[in-house]
Every structure is written in structure tokens, then in C-alpha cells.
Amino acid sequence: MNRNQLFSLAESWFASQNWTPFPFQKDTWTAFLQGRNGLLNAPTGSGKTYALWVPIILDYLKKAEGKKHKSGLKAIWITPLRALSVEIKQAAERLIEGLEVPFEVAIRSGDTSVSERAKQLKKMPDLLITTPESLQLLLATKGYENILKDCSAIVVDEWHELLGTKRGVQMELALSRMKTVCKNLRIWGISATIGNLEQARQVLLGPDSEAYHNSVLVKAVLHKKINVQSIIPEKMESYPWRGHMGFHLIGEVAKIIKESRTTLIFTNVRSACELWYQRLLDYEPDFAGEIAMHHGSIDRDVRIWVENAIRDEKLKAVVCTSSLDLGVDFAPVETIIQIGGPKGVARFMQRAGRSNHKPGKESLIYFLATHAIELVEASALKKAVEKSVVEDRIPYLNSWDVLVQYCNTLAVSDGFFPDDIFNEVKTTFCYQAMDRDHWQWILNFITKGSQSLQAYDEYKKVEIEADGRYKINKKSIATHHRMQIGTIVGDAVMQVKFMSGGFIGSIEEWFISKLKPGDVFQFAGKQLELYRVKNMQVLVKKASRKPTRFASWMGGRLALSAQMSELLRQELYGANHGKKSPELAAMEPIFKRQRKESIVPESTEFLIETFKTREGYHAIFYPFEGRFVHEALASLLAYRISLLEPITFSLAYNDYGFELLSDKEIDMQSVIDNDLFSTSYVHHDLQKSLNATEMARRKFRDIAVIAGLVFTGYPGKIVKAKHLQSSSQLLFEVFRDYEPDNLLLQQAYRETFEHQLEEGRLIQALERIQSQAIVWKACEKPTPFSFPIITDRLREKLSSESLAERIAKMTASYMKGI
The missing domain is CATH 3.40.50.300 (P-loop containing nucleotide triphosphate hydrolases)
Incomplete structure (x- = not known):
């Protein structure tokens, strides 16, 4: 043919x-x-x-x-x-x-x-x-x-x-x-x-x-139309804050659900998914049986049931996380609601695409800001969708842990000849710069356990056969390796199971470690009483009492992508000029209040605010660069200021800015004049300011698991997180003290700076700040822009109820005399 x-x-x-x-x-x-x-x-x-x-x-x-x-x-x-x-x-x-x-x-x-x-x-x-x-x-x-x-x-x-x-x-x-x-x-x-x-x-x-x-x-030259609508409250708070997660707009969400065939409600983290599901049921009891929840920790059978129920139009709404981001085709889904900033254009467009998932159909997505300043994000996203501006995905280079695992994989099956595999691996993007010395180190590592572990037989996994083939012959090593293939390393998870039988899902060990038998918690939409923990299983029974806490997970928070940060800044700078989007127009009372207390910065300006409260002296900086960059930048500036005078800070940060809080006042003009934002010695100062070794030690745990240096355990008998951490820490100390050129150790530091602290973005942010006029405003009281950052720090210490009370008091206090 x-x-x-x-x-x-x-x-x-x-x-x-x-x-x-x-x-x-x-x-x-x-x-x-x-x-x-x-x-x-x-x-x-x-x-x-x-x-x-x-x-x-x-x-x-x-x-x-x-x-x-x-x-x-x-x-x-x-x-x-x-x-x-x-x-x-x-x-x-x-x-x-x-x-x-x-x-x-x-x-x-x-x-x-x-x-x-x-x-x-x-x-x-x-x-x-x-x-x-x-x-x-x-x-x-x-x-x-x-x-x-x-x-x-x-x-x-x-x-x-x-x-x-x-x-x-x-x-x-x-x-x-x-x-x-x-x-x-x-x-x-x-x-x-x-x-x-x-x-x-x-x-x-x-x-x-x-x-x-x-x-x-x-x-594909297909212009899929995406209709983005913001859910804007009738009354804007003068002092927006972060603790309420947008629940004041729950009535609007319920209305959208009722008017649509099927709605997917996306939250950024699993704990928010749990909370929104419960709040919707509390607000509208008639939703019982018509709404469901879907996230990665819920039992697989339940997730499959939910997916099929969406296809069969048995559900009006599903509250979910990124577990439903990708490719699943749910034809009945008409509407998407995004709770809080998705932190990236690609993620937002991906989620929007779940709506009317057919060629030529228009997608409808609502954006619900969890605090007022997030409306700037909504406005920026609208423009990004119009212009199809999306993020780059930065590929990894020299991931030695993955290469070690791969070599062991080939050695477990039929074995491999080093020269053949070297030539193949060199053709990949990740290892294009690998030389013979690197390769020899990898071969020594899998056969001898690297220079500092040669005395221990357990690290000598691969044997060299008479014909030069590298092979794993020990059955126990082969079994351990096959069970641990993969690169996704999370905290140890425990199966949650009813005492009467039946799995509910999985939860992280650190959360369960905070509970004692008899405590009631909410998970997968159920009120559960902890009975006991046995063999990495959490045995529970249904509870009639109200839960004292909702299940939560580590590492949930997303940070703004570089492209999203740039769009956000452009949108904010535009708030002072010209025609405004509906979102920025709705924020005008907040901008007006901000201008009264301080300024809304222009593109040529970098804003610093200082004020005093009973907590101490606050200095707030606004780079609008995303949470991870701000975490590193806050530590860097705190370190540089401490070199000029002895001072201790507590730090807080969100996607818009960061706070240095101290019990003594900073001479701000003096520290600005002392090259505070210099790009010189950034790497050195970061290492000094952050406990880079501690961060690298944590990063090394994942590397050690991927490279097979530590064993995570058999099914149902998973090694506890603290034991994994202590095993990998011990290896980290050995390599640091006796083998500083160990490739896995060097990788831990490199990944800490490149991926976690985003050092490249941080330097670009400092370069931008140096090109702007620094505007320092000594304010009388917290400003609308500063309020979410201050309350973010409080949220780490207080429960949501006591936080809400505290915020209400603070707001009342700051609104006096207006």
C-alpha cells in the first residue's frame, strides 16, 4: 500500500x-x-x-x-x-x-x-x-x-x-x-x-x-479559546490577608456548581482540597453524594471511581489537586474553578483545558483569589493566556544519582560492557558533558562503593565478570534494586485503614506522629479517630466527634515561575496608569489605601517599607519574584546587614515580598548605601547566610535513595523517615569529611543552589533591583501590601480559628481613624 x-x-x-x-x-x-x-x-x-x-x-x-x-x-x-x-x-x-x-x-x-x-x-x-x-x-x-x-x-x-x-x-x-x-x-x-x-x-x-x-x-495551529473570569467580591478588604483561603466567596462557588453540568475545583495543595470539600458540604448539605474529592493520597480504587463518575455524569463537582491536571478526557466537564494563584501560566492553561475537552470548544475557568492581591495574578494570567506566554522547563544536567541507578538496572538484567554504555549515555542531553573520569568514578562507585566506603561489602553491588561485563549476581541486591527503581522520593507514607478492613488512602508519617490514639482528624472527606499505628499502617475507626485537625502534607506550597513573576510585576506597575482590567479596577480601594500609607511602585522603582508594631521593627521588601527566591534573598540580606551591626532577625516571605523582623531598628539608608543589593559574592554570602550544609544534607537524602545507598524497605515494612534521614546523614558526613570530590555529595550542593534556592533567578533579581531607584518608605503602620506577609508568619504559629480572630483584631486596630 x-x-x-x-x-x-x-x-x-x-x-x-x-x-x-x-x-x-x-x-x-x-x-x-x-x-x-x-x-x-x-x-x-x-x-x-x-x-x-x-x-x-x-x-x-x-x-x-x-x-x-x-x-x-x-x-x-x-x-x-x-x-x-x-x-x-x-x-x-x-x-x-x-x-x-x-x-x-x-x-x-x-x-x-x-x-x-x-x-x-x-x-x-x-x-x-x-x-x-x-x-x-x-x-x-x-x-x-x-x-x-x-x-x-x-x-x-x-x-x-x-x-x-x-x-x-x-x-x-x-x-x-x-x-x-x-x-x-x-x-x-x-x-x-x-x-x-x-x-x-x-x-x-x-x-x-x-x-x-x-x-x-x-x-498544531489550533487556537483553543480560554474564557478566564475572576470571582470578585462585592466588598474588598482594605487589609487583605492569607489565612481565610477564599472561603468568604463559597456562596459564589456553590452558585457556579449549580449552574454547570460538571465542575472541577482545583486547589494547589491536598490540605486545601480537604478543607474546600468539607466547607462546600457544610455550606450546601444538598451537595452530599453529588460532589467528591480527588488527590494523590486517596486510595486508588476511590480515585478510579471518581474518574468514572465524572465521565458518567454522576457528579456535579470534584475538588481536586494536580492529580487531575493531565490528559484525562472528561467530556462532561464544563467549568473549572482555580482556588488561589496557580503560580504558573502552563499549569493554569493545562487546568483550563480540562473544561470542554474537545477540539474547537471554548474552555471556561474561574479564578478565585484567596486574598485581594492575588487578583493581580488573575489579571496577569488573563494577559498570558491571550498572548500564549508559557514557562520554559529547565532540564537537569549531570544527575549522577540517576546514572548510578541506571547502571545497576542494566547490571541486574544481563549486565553491561562499560565502553558501550558510556558511548550511549554521552549522547543524552543530561550527560553530554560527562568525561571518562566521571564515568570511571561511577563504575568504581557501583563496584567498590566509592573511595570512602571500600571497607563495606554492602556497597560493592556490581561484579566484573571474566569477559569484562559488569553484573549484579547477588539475589538480595537485585531484589532490593528492583523494588527501589524510580526517582520520585517523598516522605515515608503510611496506609490509612479501617479496623474493620478497607483502605482509605495514604498519609505522611510526620502528620500521624503528631497524633495520639483517640485524636480525631479529617482525611478523604471522612471523620476518623486514630486507634493505633502498627507496621506502618494507621488503623482508624469512624468518629462522631468533630475533627481537631485536617490531614496536611509537607512541601505543598508552589512558588511563582519566572515568567509569572515578570507578568505579575508588569501588571502591578500598570496599576498606576491607563485602562485597568476588572481585577485591578476592583482593587482600586486597596491601591488607594496603599498610596496613602506608602506607594504602588513603578517599573523604575523598588519599594522597601519599614514600620514598628508591638512585635518589633519590620522591614518589608517587594521584589515580586516568588517564594523560593524570597526565602534565599531574605537570608542573604539579613546576613549582609548583620555584618554591619550585630542584629537578629525572624524572616517571613510570600510570593510578593519578604519581611525582616527585629527587636532593634535598622539604619535602612546606611545599609542600602553599603551595597546591600550587590551581585558580588552572592554564592559565598548565600552559603554563610543559609545553612547550606543542612539544606544539602536534606537534598542528599533523596540522592542517596535514588542511587541505592540507602534502602527504603519492603512493601508494608517501609523504613521510617527519621531512620532514612539518619542513614543518609551518616553517609553525607563520611563523604564531606573523607571524600569531598564525591560526585553525589557535589550534586547535593549543586541541586540545593540551582533548584531549591534558584540562585540564577536570585542574581537576576538583584541585577534588576540595582537598575531601579530604591524607594524607602518609613510608614506609620502596616500597609495593605505588607499585611499578607505579616499574617503568613502568624499562620505558622496559630490555628486557623485563632488566626482569624487575631487578624480581625489587627484589621480593626489599623482601620481606626480612617
Whole structure:
């Protein structure tokens, strides 16, 4: 069959579904059938799944014409989320049935039973849908080359989600091996819009590889209209604060739910998801049975039930987190509500795309600000959506921990020859700068346990065979390694289970450690009484008493992306000029009050406010650069001021600014004149100001787990977080004291500065501040801009009820005389 005949087959099938192929789908089919690799850039809900399933099937029909069907693996589809697997499988099966192709489609993930996986290894399906981790487990299987050799295509879905993570690095390494094992392999990525698409293609295919030079970037020219509406309260608070999470607008949310077929309500963190679900039920008891909750810690069976109930239109609303961000197709969803700033344009557009998830349909998303200044974020997001401004995803470089794990993976299966693997790994983006010395260090590490651990046999995992092959022969080491494959390292989680049987979900160990038997807490929408903790299981029973606390998770808060920070600043600077958006117009009472107490800064100005309260002397700085940059910047400036005079500060920060609070007044003009915002010695001063060693020690824990230096435990017998921490700390101290050039130790420091403290962004922020006129305002009292920062610090100390009372008193006090 020639290409026209093949296209005619596909178009006939599309017509039978009442569809017409988009130009981008046909462009992808053409490039694939020409034997090319590529990256497909298409928005959510545009039909990108069929852009690649179709040519994979057509390519088979072309090659198999007149031949008997031969079973075996033809293509692999990688998805970062297990939840998407079923949908991708259904799409493939619909096409196979329509084109009458004798293909078997199967899923292989952590949810696949052991017996099913064993069956697959004996007879692989024609099309396999799997995750990055399960693909690594395939590479850890004896005879994997024979299993994979006939695979002619691999599709990496949602590539933008993997890029800039260690799972993405894991994928780069797997692809480097598959290029050698699978002859005539075509590699395709699918990505929603990101800023650095060309770099995304380089990372996927290898920057200077043959695969990259024989590749295309296919862009879908589809303008999906996104209607963004802000939920603006009738009465604006003069002093906005952070503690109430927007609950004063719950009536508006209930109204939107009633008027829509199905609504997804996105919160940024799981604890907010729990709270909003409960508050909605309290506000509107009739919602019982019509609304549900979905986040990553709820039991898998419950999550699947919720997903199916959305598809079947059995639910009016679902309160969720990023667990429903990606690719799941829920046709009945009409409306999205975003609670609080999503902190990034791409995340906001991704969530908006869940609404009317069909080509050509308009998406509707409401933005609910949790405090008034977040309305500036809403206004900025509207402009970003109009101009399609989205973030870059910054890829990792030299992730030695992932490379150590990968080498052990290959050693567990059939072993590897170092020169072959070195040449493959060098073609990846992550390890393009790796030299022979680095590689020799990695080989020494897996065979001898590195220079400082040579005396301990447990770290000598890999043996060198007579033929020069590197192999793991000990069964216990192989078992431990297979159980720990992956790069997602979280705090130890414990299964929550009813005493009568039945799992509810999983919760972090640190939260449960704060409870004692008899305490009542709310989790997964249920009031639960803690009975006891046994074998990393939390045994509970239903409680009739009101809960004293809601389940919460560590590390939940997101920070503004660099692009979002820039948009936010431009929007704020524009508040002093010209035509205002509805959001900025609604904020005019706050801007008016801010101008009375201080100023609303221009683009050429950098604002510092100082005032005194009974807590002490406050100095507030407003870089509008996001929480992580402010955390580092606050420590840096506090350190520099302390060099001029002995002084102690307590620090607070949010996405808009940060506070230095002290019991003595700073001579602000004097410290500004002493090069306070200099970009010189930033790295040195950061190391001195923050406990960089302590932060690197925490970062090293994750690196040690990924590299297999510490074992996280068997299913149901997970090693406690404090034990993991103490094991990894011990190794950290050994490397720091006896082997300072250890690559994993150096990586811990590098990741601390590059990823956690965002040192590059911090330096750019200082450069910008140096180009602005510094406006220092000595204020009488806290200003509207400063209020959310002050109350953020209080929130760390007080419960939500006592915080609300405290805020009300503060507001009343500051409003006196107005």
C-alpha cells in the first residue's frame, strides 16, 4: 500500500467517527511514515493521541501486507500518569477494531498484577502502555534485548511534565539504550505548550544524535479559546490577608456548581482540597453524594471511581489537586474553578483545558483569589493566556544519582560492557558533558562503593565478570534494586485503614506522629479517630466527634515561575496608569489605601517599607519574584546587614515580598548605601547566610535513595523517615569529611543552589533591583501590601480559628481613624 491508500484508510475510519483529521495530525502521520522522529506540540483536548496511534498502525499495515501476523512488541507508549493508561488503551483499541488489525494492547504499570506481568514477558502485547518506572523495570529483566528488539516506535506522552525532572533523565537514559537495541526505532514526544520547545526536542532525542538530525517539530495551529473570569467580591478588604483561603466567596462557588453540568475545583495543595470539600458540604448539605474529592493520597480504587463518575455524569463537582491536571478526557466537564494563584501560566492553561475537552470548544475557568492581591495574578494570567506566554522547563544536567541507578538496572538484567554504555549515555542531553573520569568514578562507585566506603561489602553491588561485563549476581541486591527503581522520593507514607478492613488512602508519617490514639482528624472527606499505628499502617475507626485537625502534607506550597513573576510585576506597575482590567479596577480601594500609607511602585522603582508594631521593627521588601527566591534573598540580606551591626532577625516571605523582623531598628539608608543589593559574592554570602550544609544534607537524602545507598524497605515494612534521614546523614558526613570530590555529595550542593534556592533567578533579581531607584518608605503602620506577609508568619504559629480572630483584631486596630 502506498501513502495515499494508507491515509484513505485512516480518513475513512475518522469519517465513521464523525471526525475530520486536523492538518497537524496528517503532518505527524506523514513524518512518521517517512521514518522520522519528532516532537508534537498540541494543546490539551486536540486529538494528539490519534496523531500517533494512527501512523503506528498504518506503518504495520504497510509492512505486513500479504504476510502472516507475527505477535510481539511493535510500539511502546509512555505516560507519566497511570491514570491516563486506560484512556490511551481505549483509544488504541477503538482504532484497531475499526481498521481490523489483529493487535493486542496491554498496560504495564505498578497497578498491573504480578501474574499479568509474568504472562506479558512470555508473550508481549503488540502495543504496550507503560510508565517511565515500568520501562526501567523492563530493562532490569533478563533477556530484555530479545523482548524489545522488534519495537519500532516509542511515544513519550506529556513530555513537558517529564522534562525538568529526574523522571525525564530516567527517560533519556532508557531511550539511549533502546536506540541501540531496537533497530529502525522511531521516537516521538507529545508536549503541551512550553517556552523552550526546541530544547525539549533536543532533550528527548539527544542534542547531537542521528535521531535528532532526522527529526521534525510538528505544531498544531489550533487556537483553543480560554474564557478566564475572576470571582470578585462585592466588598474588598482594605487589609487583605492569607489565612481565610477564599472561603468568604463559597456562596459564589456553590452558585457556579449549580449552574454547570460538571465542575472541577482545583486547589494547589491536598490540605486545601480537604478543607474546600468539607466547607462546600457544610455550606450546601444538598451537595452530599453529588460532589467528591480527588488527590494523590486517596486510595486508588476511590480515585478510579471518581474518574468514572465524572465521565458518567454522576457528579456535579470534584475538588481536586494536580492529580487531575493531565490528559484525562472528561467530556462532561464544563467549568473549572482555580482556588488561589496557580503560580504558573502552563499549569493554569493545562487546568483550563480540562473544561470542554474537545477540539474547537471554548474552555471556561474561574479564578478565585484567596486574598485581594492575588487578583493581580488573575489579571496577569488573563494577559498570558491571550498572548500564549508559557514557562520554559529547565532540564537537569549531570544527575549522577540517576546514572548510578541506571547502571545497576542494566547490571541486574544481563549486565553491561562499560565502553558501550558510556558511548550511549554521552549522547543524552543530561550527560553530554560527562568525561571518562566521571564515568570511571561511577563504575568504581557501583563496584567498590566509592573511595570512602571500600571497607563495606554492602556497597560493592556490581561484579566484573571474566569477559569484562559488569553484573549484579547477588539475589538480595537485585531484589532490593528492583523494588527501589524510580526517582520520585517523598516522605515515608503510611496506609490509612479501617479496623474493620478497607483502605482509605495514604498519609505522611510526620502528620500521624503528631497524633495520639483517640485524636480525631479529617482525611478523604471522612471523620476518623486514630486507634493505633502498627507496621506502618494507621488503623482508624469512624468518629462522631468533630475533627481537631485536617490531614496536611509537607512541601505543598508552589512558588511563582519566572515568567509569572515578570507578568505579575508588569501588571502591578500598570496599576498606576491607563485602562485597568476588572481585577485591578476592583482593587482600586486597596491601591488607594496603599498610596496613602506608602506607594504602588513603578517599573523604575523598588519599594522597601519599614514600620514598628508591638512585635518589633519590620522591614518589608517587594521584589515580586516568588517564594523560593524570597526565602534565599531574605537570608542573604539579613546576613549582609548583620555584618554591619550585630542584629537578629525572624524572616517571613510570600510570593510578593519578604519581611525582616527585629527587636532593634535598622539604619535602612546606611545599609542600602553599603551595597546591600550587590551581585558580588552572592554564592559565598548565600552559603554563610543559609545553612547550606543542612539544606544539602536534606537534598542528599533523596540522592542517596535514588542511587541505592540507602534502602527504603519492603512493601508494608517501609523504613521510617527519621531512620532514612539518619542513614543518609551518616553517609553525607563520611563523604564531606573523607571524600569531598564525591560526585553525589557535589550534586547535593549543586541541586540545593540551582533548584531549591534558584540562585540564577536570585542574581537576576538583584541585577534588576540595582537598575531601579530604591524607594524607602518609613510608614506609620502596616500597609495593605505588607499585611499578607505579616499574617503568613502568624499562620505558622496559630490555628486557623485563632488566626482569624487575631487578624480581625489587627484589621480593626489599623482601620481606626480612617
